[in-house]
Amino acid sequence: GAKALALSLMVDTSVLTLDLSDNWLQGEGAAAVAEMLKENCSISAVDLSDNKLGVEGAKAFSAMLLENTTIVSLQLSGNEFDDHAAKYLADAITANSKVEVLDLSYNMFGDKAGEIFGSAVAENIGLKELKISWNHFHSQGAAALAKGLGANTFLKALDVSYNGFGNSGAAALGEALKANNVLEELNVRNNRISVAGALHIAAGLKENKTLKRLNMTRNPMQSEGCCGVLKALQANSATGIEILDLPDIPVKKELAELCDAVKMLFPNLLLRHGGNTKLQRKSPLKVELQTEPKAVGNSQNAVA
Missing domain, CATH: 3.80.10.10 (Ribonuclease Inhibitor)
Structure with a gap:
């Protein structure tokens, strides 16, 4: 399902907001959506909360954020991201200057993630709102x-x-x-x-x-x-x-x-x-x- 949707959205310029929250996308589905968002130049708001994306999902979406320049709001709460996932997400936070709203609440980040995110937040030049509660x-x-x-x-x-x-x-x-x-x-x-x-x-x-x-x-x-x-x-x-x-x-x-x-x-x-x-x-x-x-x-x- 996620792969088919991703293919159809690859060249669709009419969709501006994508809400795939609570869909259990997990690794493979997440990778397909992430690849699509590398190509799509119209979607500016993405909600992928509660999808159990895990480390593989974090890796896929971080790679996407290194290329995407249109997403302004990204919801990634409740995805079982841990300290290992934080490393990939921090790379994206450091390099991406287009995302203005980022929600990473309800995950499993610990002290190591705090150290990693601290450095990334210090260098970021685009974020206006960061939600990182319930960690x-x-x-x-x-x-x-x-x-x-x-x-x-x-x-x-x-x-x-x-x-x-x-x-x-x-x-x-x-x-x-x-x-x-x-x-x-x-x-x-x-x-x-x-x-x-x-x-x-x-x-x-x-x-x-x-x-x-x-x-x-x-x-x-x-x-x-x-x-x-x-x-x-x-x-x-x-x-x-x-x-x-x-x-x-x-x-x-x-x-x-x-x-x-x-x-x-x-x-x-x-x-x-x-x-x-x-x-x-x-x-x-x-x-x-x-x-x-x-x-x-x-x-x-x-x-x-």
Whole structure:
């Protein structure tokens, strides 16, 4: 099926978008589609996610990307790519300057892949959006990937959510934010970043002027980490932050006051806690209601 389709698309100039997601293409089918894309000069968006392409598929599509100059968006999530596959994909990332959106999420990349991709991202001159969430980048690989971000001058959006960056990866991201003056969106949701890591990212935010959206939800940053991030924004009058997502934690007095102060400084800033725009503060009224048995039975009072 894939071979027949590939043959028909070889010279077809009417198709601009190709969606072959979730088709179990695997090696042979992937090779046929890749060969077709070397010749086709009209398709600009390709979705090959969830096809179990593996190393052979990575090799085929990397070779294609060294020749193709029309694909702008490429979805390769969920293809069981591992560190071995990363080597081929990195070659393509380094050499190809036409692809602007690349999705490599939901794969099996580890620290070695992080090191390989870090170098490739540093050299790439075309990517504007890279999604590499739901992989296995931990301290060493995460730090290498972040270092590549620091050197990149084209990338506008980076999604590394659901990895294991930890504090060492966060420290490298903080340094990258000091150097990078292009990135506008960064998603580090669910990356095991605790207080120390949050403070490293805060140090980067203190100097960064271009980042507009930052998602730090589902990280064990605690109140201290959240306060550190907000203080960094307070100290940076030139910050570009428009949307800041912090973890959903109990809001204590210092954090609540900092939130108010930052909102006064930047009235247009959308500040959310776990996706919620309203602060979940402990209300003295609610505490009283809980300790007064008579009031508990009154549903109207309880709701108020």
